[in-house]
Amino acid sequence: MSCYALIDCNNFFVSCERLFRPDITEKPVAVLSNNDGCIVARSNELKALGIPMGVPLFKVRDIVKSNDVTLFSANFELYGDISQRIVRLLREETPLIEVYSIDENFIDLSEMPIKDLDGWAHRVRDRILAEIGIPTSVGVAPTKTLAKVASTFAKTHGDGTWVIESDDQREAMLEQLPIEDIWGIGRRLAPKLHDIGVSKASQLTHASDAWLRTQFNLSGLKMVDELRGIARLPFGDKREQRKTIMRSRSFGHRVRDYFQLESATATFAAQAASRLRSQDSICSGLVVSLQLAEREGGYK
DSSP, X not given: OOOEEEEEETTHHHHHHHTTOGGGTTSOEEEEOTTSOBEEEEOHHHHTTTOXXXXXXXXXXXXXXXXXXXXXXXXXXXXXXXXXXXXXXXXXXXXXXXXXXXXXXXXXXXXXXXXXXXXXXXXXXXXXXXXXXXXXXEEEESSHHHHHHHHHHHHHTSSSEEEOOSHHXXXXXXXXXXXXXXXXXXXXXXXXXXXXXXXXXXXXXXXXXXXXXXXXXXXXXXXXXXXXXXXXXXXXXXXXXSSOOOOOOOOSSOOOOHHHHHHHHHHHHHHHHHHHHHTTOOOOOOOOOOOOOEETTEEO
């Protein structure tokens, strides 16, 4: 039976900066994009202030000042170095690692003789914190998609780990999981599913295959199977990941200023380059694309 773990570094850029500033461990912290235009990483304390991801700094300057928020310019060389240290530590556990992003790593546990998965997850999490200083959330499940969901639940429902071993545990998690939080759904498809009455992940897993084929392409059907506990995504190695590397995000607000787009583009390019280097790959081309968000009443 397949079994995967996802080790997700919590607020990674902020956590990296806090390694050298223990005095701000429990204070609001923001990391800014390359030209200090937008907020690209937030501590939990900053999130509690209601400051969204990607917001231009000038729009929240008063909140930042009144709450004594500590600001850092993004240092991708530092973040990449710490990411590589985490990967090296994980390789001491097993060589079966897929570096998914600068702050996320999948591990294939299928052939490892682990009797207590939750104990293993806690041990790895504690080891990363003790030896490197980065807090993580660890999700363990029969598929990669479920492991990613479990890592999110580890932050919000658990004590840093969340393990899915039975169908009952899987069902209980999916009944609470909003469809927009499913890996692969995204902001464009979620509203369409809401319009037809689908709001939770469990509704997708209980739907008929015939209906699902009318709503999803092949990738979407694989995603639903993964939520059902059927492994459909291969455990990627470098050869599978070298062809395309994409970094993209949706803005949580309307963007009208050129410098905001320039800042976001520079930040995502740096993140993609970090992953490129982690794969020992060479870039042969770069494509930058912008897409208008569809809202009620047409495109804005």
